[in-house]
């Protein structure tokens with residue numbers, strides 16, 4: 001049984017309501033930092049990203065080589081798992097950071113890694129750049145943010161299947177086919193400007209040919225080996241992206257203008273941070289998207305007095321997320337409002353920081369309990 | 378068209394910018410790596426975000442919201458999602474003051 005009083009559709013009912021109450025393209029809360037400090041944190045550098053990229057591609061080549069060498073024995077499996085997680089998860093974080101233009105100092109390096117990461121993830125470099133732009137403008141604003149990964153209440157089967165990359169691969173393949181055919185849905189058009197659309201079609205067609213060539217090679221070889229290198233790793237390697245991605249916003253507030261209320265910072269091990277490129281400092285990233293990934297740990301130290309305490313581990317984050325998602329089955333308005341330390345600026349009403357767990361977003365009449373349920377039972 | 382004194386030349390660090398509000402409008406004034414001064418509209422052309430919190434790198438200013446970039450010498454949008462150019466204004470230094478020619 002699924003009750004919801006929300007309309008997550010871009011261009012839908014809640015999109016209009018959010019606009020009416022000033023949640024769209026709004027001013028967001030920022031922690032105050034001296035300009036000199038900010039300038040220092042925003043500085044770009046090639047060195048950390050070159051180092052990490054050499055490691056990334058080095059390990060990918062080594063693990064893929066071992067996988068091919070041992071193929072089709074099961075002894076190749078661990079190597080495919082390593083290759084897969086780098087292909088299906090590390091490439092997500094590279095797509096993300098290069099999309100912001102903050103991975104490297106040198107522009108062409110950013111652009112080159114962006115294209116490679118998009119190809120691996122089967123994400124169109126044009127549409128995904130613009131969807132992420134919208135995610136930063138209207139983070140977790142219902143009806144405006146195209147990157148809300150779990151609606152309230154969550155569809156559990158979907159959340160689980162995501163770990164196997166099913167929707168990532170299916171959704172991206174479907175979008176690629178649509179773009180090859182020259183079709184872009186109205187919802188996508190709502191965030192991709194007209195002059196950019198032709199480029200989206202062109203890239204999809206070039207990639208379509210590359211995927212087709214891989215498929216043809218697999219048929220010719222009568223083996224799925226070429227697909228183990230291109231395409232299929234999304235299925236067996238996205239789990240880390242999903243595990244970390246769920247921690248970003250799940251169970252936290254919707255329709256607020258303070259990233260401390262809708263984003264989560266989580267401490268994690270070095271390997272996960274390498275794969276995720278420090279996006280575990282997620283409140284900091286959203287508040288200051290100009291700060292490159294390698295400066296986020298330093299930034300965290302400077303702003304943590306103004307933030308809810310970071311989760312000490314991945315497990316701790318999930319201990320918060322899972323019970324919240326369960327509670328949202330009974331009350332989709334429920335969320336976790338994390339306590340701020342006494343040193344922090346309080347949550348403020350002008351940033352919708354007065355929104356309380358279990359209460360509907362003030363001013364969005366459609367959220368009234370009387371209107372529930374809207375969706376199928 | 379009047380020249381308006383906006384700030385002291387020393388108010389802006391090398392390779393940096395400041396916000397300047399005048400006559401109900403907002404501007405950004407830049408000091409380049411070789412100590413030349415430039416002025417553009419203050420708000421990004423993508424969304425209404427002020428560039429004053431952005432980053433100056435050589436002759437480019439990066440918007441703090443979505444990392445769109447502009448060449449602040451001529452206002453040209455050089456990185457998405459910024460697509461529309463910024464308006465620019467002439468500057469000069471008179472007696473240690475940065476003056477802007479406002480149309």
Ligand code: FES
Pocket residue numbers: 421422423424425426440441442443444445446457458459
């Ligand atoms: S607001 Fe400046 S790039 Fe989006």
